[in-house]
Amino acid sequence: MKLQPDNIAVLVVIAMLSTFSLGISFLLILYRSRMSLLREKQKAELAAVQHQEKLLQSIVESQEEERRRIGQDLHDDVGAALSALRLNIDHSLSGLPEKGQIESIRKNSKQMIDGIITSVRNISHRLTPEILNLYSLSEAVMQAALGLETPGVFSIRFNEENLDLLNVFDLNRSVSIYRVINELFNNTVKHAKANYAMLEITRNTSELVITYSDDGVGIQAQGNLKKGIGLKNIENRLALLGGSISLQNPVKGYSIVIRIPVLSTDGREQY
Numbered sequence: 001m002k003l004q005p006d007n008i009a010v011l012v013v014i015a016m017l018s019t020f021s022l023g024i025s026f027l028l029i030l031y032r033s034r035m036s037l038l039r040e041k042q043k044a045e046l047a048a049v050q051h052q053e054k055l056l057q058s059i060v061e062s063q064e065e066e067r068r069r070i071g072q073d074l075h076d077d078v079g080a081a082l083s084a085l086r087l088n089i090d091h092s093l094s095g096l097p098e099k100g101q102i103e104s105i106r107k108n109s110k111q112m113i114d115g116i117i118t119s120v121r122n123i124s125h126r127l128t129p130e131i132l133n134l135y136s137l138s139e140a141v142m143q144a145a146l147g148l149e150t151p152g153v154f155s156i157r158f159n160e161e162n163l164d165l166l167n168v169f170d171l172n173r174s175v176s177i178y179r180v181i182n183e184l185f186n187n188t189v190k191h192a193k194a195n196y197a198m199l200e201i202t203r204n205t206s207e208l209v210i211t212y213s214d215d216g217v218g219i220q221a222q223g224n225l226k227k228g229i230g231l232k233n234i235e236n237r238l239a240l241l242g243g244s245i246s247l248q249n250p251v252k253g254y255s256i257v258i259r260i261p262v263l264s265t266d267g268r269e270q271y
Helices: 005-093 099-127 137-148 160-166 171-192 229-241
Strands: 155-158 196-203 207-214 244-247 254-261
Touching: 005 099, 137 155, 137 160, 137 171, 160 196, 171 196, 171 207, 171 229, 171 254, 229 244, 229 254
Parallel strands: 155 196
Antiparallel strands: 196 207, 207 254, 244 254
């Protein structure tokens, strides 16, 4: 049976309309897909901007907290020591001291001055760790630990054979890592009531792993230091290094694991 010319024309029109409809549908699907991708990209960019803003805000807050802490150290340590020294001098000048008293006053004054010098040096090191211009990061960490130890009362232990693994970073990154480790040391000394702390350094193919622990009273007894400014400072510094931090749950004391990448995205060492 042969189709009439009118029927052929109708079929051609229907085929054209179907093809046109399919084309429009395809374009609509493509448009929606691209719009969805664009929205996802915008969301990702907005999230990245918000993350950077939060990180910047956290850094500013950390810097302000460090300034307040340094001011407090100056007031509590240096200010108090200078006041005591002044009282000691005033007392010595209030009358004519005996020969034995003069030697005692001289000795006490010397001890006070030595203490002030030590306090100022420690505050200066916290501001600008010049020690890293003189020593490697591993040696600087050892020096910081020795300065906090009290024989028979508190000690800091290392896996010394791996401590040199710290010496793979440039000065800027080394300063940040030095401050992170120092923050851990100081938190233990100030809050943990510990007999010892342990710093272990390991490395895998892509990251440096710092495991820090002490035998102190633990986080709960310290008033949940997880939310404290000390840990916040550590988190902010590690964020700038692309690192991460995770608190452990030891039976006793405190334990934390820090991971810092030593390989860039292209697999090269980050010096």
